[in-house]
Amino acid sequence: MTEQGATSDHIADRIAEAIFEHRINPGTKLGEDEVGEIYGVSRTVVRAAMQKLAHRRLIDLRRNRGAFVAQPSMREAREVFEARALLEPRTARSAAERATSADLEALQRHIDDEHQALAAGDPGRALHLSGVFHIEIARIADQSTIAEFVEQLIARSSLIIALYWQRRAALCESHAHDAILRTFAERDGDRAEELMKSHLLDLVSSLGLRDAPPAPRTLREALR
Amino acid sequence: MTEQGATSDHIADRIAEAIFEHRINPGTKLGEDEVGEIYGVSRTVVRAAMQKLAHRRLIDLRRNRGAFVAQPSMREAREVFEARALLEPRTARSAAERATSADLEALQRHIDDEHQALAAGDPGRALHLSGVFHIEIARIADQSTIAEFVEQLIARSSLIIALYWQRRAALCESHAHDAILRTFAERDGDRAEELMKSHLLDLVSSLGLRDAPPAPRTLREALR
DNA sequence: GTGGACAAGATCGTATACAATCCTGTGTGC
DNA sequence: GCACACAGGATTGTATACGATCTTGTCCAC
Structure with a gap:
């Protein structure tokens, strides 16, 4: 190859x-x-x-x-999501207030793709698309500097999720993205901010980063 | 050389x-x-x-x-400060709540250096130190990911200030940093967040980024 | 005199060669 | 048998050479 x-x-x-x-x-x-x-x-x-x-x-x-x-430590993982919590909710608010109908359609197509990937049994692609959804929102907010940071954080998140995801089962995407998109359609910035905030909190807790270390992974304690 | x-x-x-x-x-x-x-x-x-x-x-x-x-456009400049407005106030709050006495002393020394540089007629160094003050705060907050972003934003801010600063006169550092440090000493996270927010707003308005374009600087209109 | 084509120079993009550093396995001395 | 030293191999760090692309100055045709 x-x-x-x-x-x-x-x-x-x-x-x-x-x-x-x-x-x-x-x-x-x-x-x-x-x-x-x-x-x-x-x-x-x-x-x-x-x-x-x-x-x-x-x-x-x-x-x-x-x-x-990279092997992000659990601390690093938490920090990445802290940063996302600072940037994304407010960005979602701006996006909700600015989104054009073309933006809404693009986001809807995006969500459809996500569901399709999940149904097709390709969780890797679903995860990827799920990240792009967040990046798209930052773009709609028309703040390219913030969008760039978000993009970087999403990339690291993908790696973190691959590392730390415990229960690969259900709740994958729940329907958080659908709910956020609805607030966009209604131009409800307040609620968009709120939903994004709780969506991120859900993500963190589904990763189990708040609990005791499941895999601190220093070589010393990984082997003995 | x-x-x-x-x-x-x-x-x-x-x-x-x-x-x-x-x-x-x-x-x-x-x-x-x-x-x-x-x-x-x-x-x-x-x-x-x-x-x-x-x-x-x-x-x-x-x-x-x-x-x-780089020649940051005015739009880029605004975006940089928008990003700072999202990250720094909340970070200042955390820092205020976590700062040790050693941290406070370091910050105080920092401010002294700033004043000294200004008095010595070295505004370049004063500007640099002023930026480092913000970075130090992010470090105290113990969020290295956010600190890294802040560092990047400060660097770009330095360039932006060099480009767009209109009235190089007074208000240079006013005494915003002193006031913020006082809230740290009092462990007043709320007020630290508030002060940082208004400090950033002051910075933006002193740059005149809110007004009509003073220097959009396409070659075409720069020359004729 | 103006416009376009072309060529020379300069600068960047990539590959390769050599030097420096690190890892690892072997051997020797205790 | 164990520890340390050393040497060989492998891999990265840096310099240099060559090819590709862009800029710019010149010349010729109109």
Whole structure:
């Protein structure tokens, strides 16, 4: 699978995807030669891609050691959701007040895709789409700086969810996104803010980050 | 001034400093060979530094064109302060509730330095220290993810202030930072949040970003 | 004189080569 | 048998060389 002439952006996106979908495990080393060979480019390009991923906090770059898929600690996970709690509710309010009918249709299509992916038994794709839904909202709010931060946080969230999700069962998407979309249709900024806030709280609690450490994962206590 | 063996982090920091202190004007081109010669490293290292700066939005990277010191539009400037308004007040509240006496002393020293820099007629340094004060608060709040975002926003703010500041006169630091520190000493989270919010609003209005465009700066209308 | 085409120079993008660093396995001394 | 030292291999860090792209200055046709 050696595709030629890939750009560093493309490679970074492909690797990010693979991380989200849990096809590469956290902690896995990404050797420069190895990745370069896969995409048919030299280490120069791979290094550029790695820098981008490191900036998104999806990989850890250790000098003279290499690149490793990030393993967010539980503390880090909590912090990411704290940041989302600060940014997203207010952003949802703005979005609700500004959304055009075209925006509403796009969001509806998005939700349909999510449900379809779930029904088709592709939870990886459903998870991905679920993240994009949040990013779309930030875009509708027309605040590109905030949208960029949200995008970064969603990316890290995807990794976190892949790591810490306990009960993969039900409540996956419940119907939180549907409810939020309804408030958009009604231009109800107050309620949009509220719903987003509780949606994020639900997410955190479904991850079990509030409880005692289920997987602190220092090597020492992971093995003995 | 060819210092040998500089690392890409060091180069990025030096250039960032120069941008903050307005020693390099927005729009200036940073040629790879040129920068490499200054620091005595090859283009490889310079490119890594450029990527870091581009990620912080301090420079624009244009393919096959080169790196240029960013010129934040007024809209971008507003967005940066919108993001700060979402993050910093709540962060100040947490910080106020958590600050130790050592934290308070460090902040006090910081403010003293600011005043001293102003008195010594070094507004560039004062501006820089003023930014670090905000970053310190985010650190005290013990939310490294948010602190990182704040740091990024402060960096962009420094550039924005250098670009848009109209009345360089008085009100520079007024005494907003002193007032905030007092609420910390009193562990008054509510008031800390309030003061930070109004401090940011003051900053925006002192920049005149709310008014009609003083400098939209398309080349067309800049010249004729 | 104006407009477009072309060519030369400069600058960036990528690949490759070499140096520095780190990991690991082996061997030796105690 | 254990600990330490050292050497080999592998991997990253950096420099340099070459190719691609853009800018710009010149020339010619109209």
